Amino acid sequence: MTSMERVLSALKGTEADRRAFTMTLSLYGAKLTGCPLPEYYTSPERYLQGQIAVSEQCKPDILFAPFALSLEAQAFGSTITFLEKSPPNVRKLLIRNPGDIGLLKAPDVEKDDGLQYLLSSAKLLAGHFKQAVPICGVLTSPMDLPAIIMGVENWLEILLFDRKKALSVIDCMSGYFVSIANKMFESGVSFIAMAMVFTNPQILLQKTLAEFIVPALSEIFAKVKGPIVFHHGSVPIAGYLPLYQGLPNVAGFVLDHRDSFADARNRIGENRLLLGNLDGPTLGKYRTVTAVEKARNILETTKADRSCIFATSGGDVSWDTPLETITGIHDLLGSYGGNNAG
Amino acid sequence: MNAKEFQKSIYEAILQGEREQANVLLESYALSRSYRSAMSEVMEPVLEEIGIAWDKEDISLAQGYIAGKVAEDCLLKVNTEDKKGDVAQTAKGPIIIGNIEDDFHSLGRKLISIFLQSSGWRVIDIGNDVPAVEFVDKAVEADARVIGVSAMMYTTADNIKKVRLELDRRYLSGKIKLAVGGAVFKLRPELAKEVGGDGTVANGFLAPDLFTNLWAQSVCEVPL
Numbered sequence: 001m002t003s004m005e006r007v008l009s010a011l012k013g014t015e016a017d018r019r020a021f022t023m024t025l026s027l028y029g030a031k032l033t034g035c036p037l038p039e040y041y042t043s044p045e046r047y048l049q050g051q052i053a054v055s056e057q058c059k060p061d062i063l064f065a066p067f068a069l070s071l072e073a074q075a076f077g078s079t080i081t082f083l084e085k086s087p088p089n090v091r092k093l094l095i096r097n098p099g100d101i102g103l104l105k106a107p108d109v110e111k112d113d114g115l116q117y118l119l120s121s122a123k124l125l126a127g128h129f130k131q132a133v134p135i136c137g138v139l140t141s142p143m144d145l146p147a148i149i150m151g152v153e154n155w156l157e158i159l160l161f162d163r164k165k166a167l168s169v170i171d172c173m174s175g176y177f178v179s180i181a182n183k184m185f186e187s188g189v190s191f192i193a194m195a196m197v198f199t200n201p202q203i204l205l206q207k208t209l210a211e212f213i214v215p216a217l218s219e220i221f222a223k224v225k226g227p228i229v230f231h232h233g234s235v236p237i238a239g240y241l242p243l244y245q246g247l248p249n250v251a252g253f254v255l256d257h258r259d260s261f262a263d264a265r266n267r268i269g270e271n272r273l274l275l276g277n278l279d280g281p282t283l284g285k286y287r288t289v290t291a292v293e294k295a296r297n298i299l300e301t302t303k304a305d306r307s308c309i310f311a312t313s314g315g316d317v318s319w320d321t322p323l324e325t326i327t328g329i330h331d332l333l334g335s336y337g338g339n340n341a342g
Numbered sequence: 343m344n345a346k347e348f349q350k351s352i353y354e355a356i357l358q359g360e361r362e363q364a365n366v367l368l369e370s371y372a373l374s375r376s377y378r379s380a381m382s383e384v385m386e387p388v389l390e391e392i393g394i395a396w397d398k399e400d401i402s403l404a405q406g407y408i409a410g411k412v413a414e415d416c417l418l419k420v421n422t423e424d425k426k427g428d429v430a431q432t433a434k435g436p437i438i439i440g441n442i443e444d445d446f447h448s449l450g451r452k453l454i455s456i457f458l459q460s461s462g463w464r465v466i467d468i469g470n471d472v473p474a475v476e477f478v479d480k481a482v483e484a485d486a487r488v489i490g491v492s493a494m495m496y497t498t499a500d501n502i503k504k505v506r507l508e509l510d511r512r513y514l515s516g517k518i519k520l521a522v523g524g525a526v527f528k529l530r531p532e533l534a535k536e537v538g539g540d541g542t543v544a545n546g547f548l549a550p551d552l553f554t555n556l557w558a559q560s561v562c563e564v565p566l
Contacts, residue, residue, distance in 0.1 A: 159404075204403075
């Protein structure tokens with residue numbers, strides 16, 4: 001089976017030759033190719049080279065377009081900084097207090113260099129891997145983008161205490177989001193993954209979510225011309241999956257490493273795609289044998305579940321993760337899925 | 343209603359996201375007493391309860407934030423009341439807090455500032471993106487015995503090591519204690535030692551106890 005066929009099998013809940021597997025190795029491609037990060041996150045060609053190395057050496061069934069959310073904040077006017085072993089980060093927020101909200105203006109996707117880098121990288125990846133390996137585009141949720149443009153505190157303040165302003169911010173975000181998401185699909189990505197933090201009852205009040213966040217997301221997602229994977233965004237989500245069940249175009253959910261697959265499956269029902277849940281950002285802390293054992297436990301837990309994909313949770317797999325940890329996890333997969341499924 | 347009943351109602355109002363309702367209740371309590379009493383007899387116990395619930399992940403970030411805003415609203419009224427009554431303010435401290443160089447995530451720091459002030463600390467908040475040298479300079483200038491440094495991410499938390507180095511370089515590590523905190527320390531508590539911190543807590547609601555302990559340690563090690 002090709003990786004695409006394997007992933008589609010998981011989506012449909014049908015038998016595959018083995019468990020589909022992916023790790024968030026967007027950053028890791030720079031390590032494998034020795035590419036300086038300021039170049040990696042500005043040159044689509046260098047990014048493609050990095051992901052070719054990831055594909056050859058790590059063999060994931062899903063590859064990622066650049067996971068560089070700060071580039072979106074930059075397009076809105078925030079300043080970013082390049083780091084030594086991590087994706088670029090927001091250095092200075094565009095908006096420092098809620099009174100400056102008038103500064104918020106959606107960028108022109110066609111004219112912004114950072115956004116064009118994201119789209120061009122996605123296009124190069126899709127062109128190179130054709131339909132054999134699905135490419136996952138990575139975008140910031142329209143509910144989370146304000147937090148990296150104006151800071152968590154300001155966004156929380158507006159969401160909690162100024163509904164009118166909140167709706168105007170969401171309106172600005174939704175127009176931008178639909179535009180870039182659809183351009184990303186035109187570039188050839190198979191689906192888009194989004195970390196959803198300001199959609200989680202551990203972050204916001206249930207009434208805020210029910211009254212206007214989830215309805216707004218529903219409207220926004222309906223305009224997106226492709227499948228969306230709902231990512232936990234570093235907050236457990238298993239307990240809240242029914243809240244998101246009715247959102248249009250959501251193909252699956254990435255669970256947090258603290259989530260239980262069994263709990264998630266009980267709540268979301270059969271045949272809904274679940275991905276996870278080995279923590280990627282802390283993977284480098286463990287010896288290879290320990291990391292592989294953690295992966296084995298997850299694979300054992302999900303052995304009988306055909307509608308799931310083994311994946312890392314959280315952000316990028318950390319720079320310091322040894323390659324043998326990743327290949328060691330990949331080597332486990334032959335024992336899971338296909339005739340080995342429960 | 344007695345103080346306990348006020349506490350319960352205000353706690354409920356916070357959980358429901360009703361900041362105004364919580365403020366009305368506090369005002370009602372303060373009417374026959376004072377806002378200072380409302381703070382110490384009602385709001386402080388509520389914050390303790392919120393801290394316990396936060397630790398168990400029973401409340402959301404929004405609910406914790408609203409608790410902080412209600413405490414801040416009450417503090418402002420305490421200050422106004424003190425000024426009107428010409429009450430001498432006896433604060434503990436001072437202490438210095440800020441976000442380390444390259445870190446711009448101020449939410450946690452601001453909440454901690456509110457909780458510390460609610461507990462009677464005089465807090466000097468020096469803002470975001472503060473270089474290590476500035477933390478130490480300000481502490482020396484204000485004669486502060488504790489510096490609280492916040493960082494949200496692993497990459498910025500690493501810069502806290504520079505504060506420890508600066509304290510060591512000036513032979514101040516006995517007198518000035520270093521409290522560290524932020525989201526990344528909740529995920530990786532062992533990081534506190536790695537960056538040279540003298541202590542951390544799982545959540546901001548526990549910050550007053552940490553600062554009290556560190557201040558006491560400082561006084562034991564360097565009495566004058």
